[in-house]
Amino acid sequence: MVPKFCRMAWRVDDMDDFTRRMGELFGFTFFTPGLIAEVYPDATFKVGFGEHGIEPIQPGAEGLGFAEGDRLIEIAVDVADAESVRARLKAAGHEPIAISYLPVPAVDEYLFGRDFHGIQFLACTEGVNEAQIRSELPFAALDDAKPPKVGCVTLVSEDIDALAASLKQCYDMEFHPFNPAGFGRRGLSGTHRVRLIEGPSALLDGNESALVSVDIVHHDVEGARATLEAAGYSVRHRQQLASGGFAYFFGPTVQGFPLSIYPESADAEMLGL
Numbered sequence: 001m002v003p004k005f006c007r008m009a010w011r012v013d014d015m016d017d018f019t020r021r022m023g024e025l026f027g028f029t030f031f032t033p034g035l036i037a038e039v040y041p042d043a044t045f046k047v048g049f050g051e052h053g054i055e056p057i058q059p060g061a062e063g064l065g066f067a068e069g070d071r072l073i074e075i076a077v078d079v080a081d082a083e084s085v086r087a088r089l090k091a092a093g094h095e096p097i098a099i100s101y102l103p104v105p106a107v108d109e110y111l112f113g114r115d116f117h118g119i120q121f122l123a124c125t126e127g128v129n130e131a132q133i134r135s136e137l138p139f140a141a142l143d144d145a146k147p148p149k150v151g152c153v154t155l156v157s158e159d160i161d162a163l164a165a166s167l168k169q170c171y172d173m174e175f176h177p178f179n180p181a182g183f184g185r186r187g188l189s190g191t192h193r194v195r196l197i198e199g200p201s202a203l204l205d206g207n208e209s210a211l212v213s214v215d216i217v218h219h220d221v222e223g224a225r226a227t228l229e230a231a232g233y234s235v236r237h238r239q240q241l242a243s244g245g246f247a248y249f250f251g252p253t254v255q256g257f258p259l260s261i262y263p264e265s266a267d268a269e270m271l272g273l
Helices: 016-024 034-039 082-091 129-135 159-171 221-230 266-268
Strands: 004-011 054-058 070-080 096-102 107-114 121-125 149-156 184-187 193-200 213-220 237-241 246-252 260-265
Touching: 016 054, 016 193, 016 221, 070 082, 070 159, 070 193, 082 107, 082 121, 082 159, 082 193, 096 129, 096 237, 107 129, 121 129, 149 266, 159 184, 159 193, 213 246, 213 266, 221 246, 221 260, 260 266
Parallel strands: 004 054, 070 121, 149 193, 213 260
Antiparallel strands: 004 070, 096 107, 107 121, 149 213, 184 193, 237 246, 246 260
């Protein structure tokens, strides 16, 4: 069902270190699609993919224009038709800052810049990325992948009503209120797995990114908490869940990557459903 969150990209300084440490913490594995070398044979930037929905990108010596500023490079959203989304964003005054061509499905996906409420969203037609990657190796869509994986992403905005209205207009994303549980004054969420927080709050103090947290749904939350704490990352906020257990917010972790973890049983509760 679309629209839905499908992956997020984060700028890293050391790809090998990031992927190794995320593997140690969560068992995540990453690979680089052959398409990268095929389309950009002389580039020195690095890209990692995984079924978990996290896409680290390390700029090369030549730089990477769309990765400057906020370490959050993109929130990618599967939509029914990326061309329709592009047309609506163009009508609203926004042009893509990067266009990626996927040769196997023979379509484009579109990354829009921070002139859209300060956050870079990418529009891709549902299934096209999976089709491209599956031309090289088996790959499960995020919905079908087993936890641990990204369950939702939490973003901060000064005006979540305006952001939600634009996402509805351009991406068909519907939002409803949810309890932000100490993160801010108000929260909006949806079945698309993008949560919006309106501050201020003590938990958001010092936050330099529009990305508050990548919320990892996990089959063993207490085990994951212990692993993160043993690695030197302390719990900054603990949320007791009506469905049982706790969600834990750690804030910045590996190379600034902001994390929360929560149990599978609390998936609907985290989305305010």
